Amino acid sequence: MIELRRAFVVACGMTALVLLLLTGCDLNSSSTPSAETPAAATATVDSAPGNAPAATETAPTVPQGGALTLRISSDVPDLKPWDLRSRGEEHIADLMYNGLVRLDDQLEPQPDLAEKWETSPDGGLITFTIRSGVTWHDNQPLTSDDVLWTLNMLRTITPTNALLSDLRANIGQVRSPITQTVVISLTQPYAPLLSELAVPILPRHRLQNRSPEEISELNFWEIPVGSGPFKFDTRNPNQSISFTRNDTFFRGRPNLDQVALVVAPDASVAADALSDDLLAAEFPSTQPFSGTSQSAALRVGAYQENGWYGVVFNVRPERIFSDVRLRQALARAVNVEALVADVTQGQGVPILSTLAQESWAYPEDLAIQPQDLDQARQLLEDAGWTLGADGVRQKDGQPLSARIWVRGDDARRVAAAEQIVAAAREIGMQLEVAPANFETVILPKLAPPYDFDLLLGSWVNAPNSVGFPAYRFYDPDDYALFHSSRVWSGQGDPRTGLRNVGGFSSSEYDEAADQARRSYDP
Numbered sequence: 001m002i003e004l005r006r007a008f009v010v011a012c013g014m015t016a017l018v019l020l021l022l023t024g025c026d027l028n029s030s031s032t033p034s035a036e037t038p039a040a041a042t043a044t045v046d047s048a049p050g051n052a053p054a055a056t057e058t059a060p061t062v063p064q065g066g067a068l069t070l071r072i073s074s075d076v077p078d079l080k081p082w083d084l085r086s087r088g089e090e091h092i093a094d095l096m097y098n099g100l101v102r103l104d105d106q107l108e109p110q111p112d113l114a115e116k117w118e119t120s121p122d123g124g125l126i127t128f129t130i131r132s133g134v135t136w137h138d139n140q141p142l143t144s145d146d147v148l149w150t151l152n153m154l155r156t157i158t159p160t161n162a163l164l165s166d167l168r169a170n171i172g173q174v175r176s177p178i179t180q181t182v183v184i185s186l187t188q189p190y191a192p193l194l195s196e197l198a199v200p201i202l203p204r205h206r207l208q209n210r211s212p213e214e215i216s217e218l219n220f221w222e223i224p225v226g227s228g229p230f231k232f233d234t235r236n237p238n239q240s241i242s243f244t245r246n247d248t249f250f251r252g253r254p255n256l257d258q259v260a261l262v263v264a265p266d267a268s269v270a271a272d273a274l275s276d277d278l279l280a281a282e283f284p285s286t287q288p289f290s291g292t293s294q295s296a297a298l299r300v301g302a303y304q305e306n307g308w309y310g311v312v313f314n315v316r317p318e319r320i321f322s323d324v325r326l327r328q329a330l331a332r333a334v335n336v337e338a339l340v341a342d343v344t345q346g347q348g349v350p351i352l353s354t355l356a357q358e359s360w361a362y363p364e365d366l367a368i369q370p371q372d373l374d375q376a377r378q379l380l381e382d383a384g385w386t387l388g389a390d391g392v393r394q395k396d397g398q399p400l401s402a403r404i405w406v407r408g409d410d411a412r413r414v415a416a417a418e419q420i421v422a423a424a425r426e427i428g429m430q431l432e433v434a435p436a437n438f439e440t441v442i443l444p445k446l447a448p449p450y451d452f453d454l455l456l457g458s459w460v461n462a463p464n465s466v467g468f469p470a471y472r473f474y475d476p477d478d479y480a481l482f483h484s485s486r487v488w489s490g491q492g493d494p495r496t497g498l499r500n501v502g503g504f505s506s507s508e509y510d511e512a513a514d515q516a517r518r519s520y521d522p
Contacts (some may be wrong), residue, residue, distance in 0.1 A: 022118035052514040057288065065259040071270045075238045075263045079220040081200040082154060083161050084462075087283055088241070088261055093472060095243050095259060096137075096226035097200030100128055100147065100182075106360040107474045108521070109194040113142070113201055113227070119520045123189030126520075130180040134250045136203050137231040144176040149204035151184070157216040162463035163473060166196055175251070184456060186283045189518040196463070199213035200226065229254045238263055302347070304357055306469035307460035309413065311404065314453050316503040320402055321453055326429075329379040333423040335371040343415040354478045360521075361476035376427045384426070393428035401430035405442055408435030417456050446501050448488050455501075479513045482506075 072088035224232035230243035
C-alpha cells in the first residue's frame with residue numbers, strides 16, 4: 001500500500017489480499033505508537049492527569065494574541081457538522097465544535113465534553129459523565145440534554161454517510177438518568193463507536209423546534225453556535241470565513257485572537273500570499289511543494305494522509321489469484337520501497353497495514369520485505385506454473401496473465417501499475433495495465449460480479465459522504481474491508497455497498513476482528 005504525505009507550509013514569524021504500497025507520514029514525528037493491550041472487563045476513562053514526571057526545562061513562553069490566516073482551496077457554502085467533506089469543513093469543526101470525545105496524537109479517544117466514561121462488563125453500555133461549567137458560544141449552558149438531543153437527532157435523520165449509518169445501527173437507546181450523565185445502550189458491543197462520538201454536539205436550545213427533515217436539510221451557517229475554542233464571526237462567500245477567540249472555552253482561553261480561512265483556489269496565489277505574509281499556513285497538496293519553500297521565513301513539513309493506495313487481489317475461487325502463492329510471488333517481485341519513492345517523488349512511504357502509522361493500534365513488528373526475484377520464481381514453480389518459450393508461465397494450457405485495472409486520470413497510479421507490470425515480467429507473469437474511467441468502468445467492477453483480477457485502488461478511513469480523508473472520526477477498524485460477512489454471497493444477496501471487494505475470507509481474521517470490536521481500551 002501507498003500512503004501519501006499531505007504537505008503543509010508554515011510562515012514563521014498484507015499479501016493475502018492487498019499488496020500495500022504507500023502511506024504518508026509526519027516528517028517531524030518522534031512518537032512511537034503503543035502496542036495494543038487487552039481490554040479489562042470494565043473500563044473507565046477520565047480526563048484526570050496521571051503522575052507525570054517533573055519537567056526538567058522551563059517551557060517556552062507562548063505568544064499571546066494575533067491572528068492566524070489559513071488558506072482553503074474552496075468555500076464552504078453548506079455546513080453539516082457531522083459530514084466533513086473538505087479541508088475547510090475540517091478546520092471549521094475543530095475551531096467551533098466539541099464532541100463527547102476527541103482523538104489525541106495517536107488517534108486514541110480521549111475525553112472532550114465528556115469528563116470520563118465507563119463501559120459495562122459486557123460492553124453493551126457506555127456511561128458518560130458530562131463536564132460541568134461548559135457554555136455555548138451564546139453563553140447558554142451546555143448540558144447532558146444537549147448530548148441526549150444531538151445523538152437522538154443524528155440517529156433519526158436519514159443517513160447520508162457511514163457515520164450516521166453506524167450511529168443508527170449500533171445505538172439502541174440514549175438516556176440521561178441524572179444530570180450531566182448520559183448512558184448509551186448499544187445493540188451489540190461496538191468499540192469503534194468511541195471514535196465516532198467525536199461528532200460535534202449541537203445546541204438543543206437553538207434547534208429543538210425543528211423536525212428531523214429540517215435538521216437534515218439545515219445549513220448550519222444559519223445557526224453557527226458551538227462550544228469550541230473559536231466563535232464564528234463573519235463569512236464572505238468565496239472570500240473568507242473568520243472566527244474570534246472564545247474567552248470562556250472550557251480548556252482555557254485560546255492564545256490567538258482570531259483565525260481566518262481565506263478562500264484561494266489557485267495554489268500559486270497561495271504561494272505568493274505566503275511570501276507576502278498574507279497567509280500564515282497552507283496545505284498545498286500531496287505533491288512536492290516548491291515555490292517559496294526555500295525562504296528562510298517558511299517551514300515545510302508533512303503529515304500522514306488518512307488513506308492509502310494498494311493493489312487488491314480478487315481471491316474468489318474461480319479467479320487466478322485465489323492461490324496465495326501467486327499473490328506472494330507478485331509481492332516479492334516488486335521493489336516496493338523504490339516504487340513508492342519514484343512514483344510519489346518522495347512524498348509517500350510504504351506500509352504493510354491498512355492502519356495509519358500514527359495510530360495507537362499500528363503494529364510495530366512489520367517490515368517491508370525486500371525484493372527477491374528468486375523466491376518469487378520458486379513460489380510460482382511450487383504452484384505448478386512453468387516458464388514457456390515466450391517468457392510467460394503456463395499451467396494446464398493457461399497463461400499466467402491478468403489485467404491490473406487503474407484510474408486513468410491519476411498519473412501516479414498508472415506509473416505504479418506500470419512498475420508492477422515490469423516486475424511481474426521478471427518472474428514470468430504477464431500483466432497488462434488497464435487505465436480506465438472510474439465512474440463507467442472501475443466502479444462497476446467494485447460490485448457484483450466483481451469482474452477483475454487485480455485493481456490498483458485507494459481507501460480513505462473517514463465516514464463522510466465524499467471520501468475526504470478527515471481524521472476527526474478515525475478508528476483502526478478495517479472490518480468492512482476484510483471480514484467474511486462483508487463478502488457478497490452470490491445471486492439472492494441483496495446487499496449493496498459491500499467493501500470486501502476482493503472476496504477475502506479468513507476465520508482467523510474474523511475472530512480477531514470480532515474480538516477487537518468488543519474490546520474497549522481505557
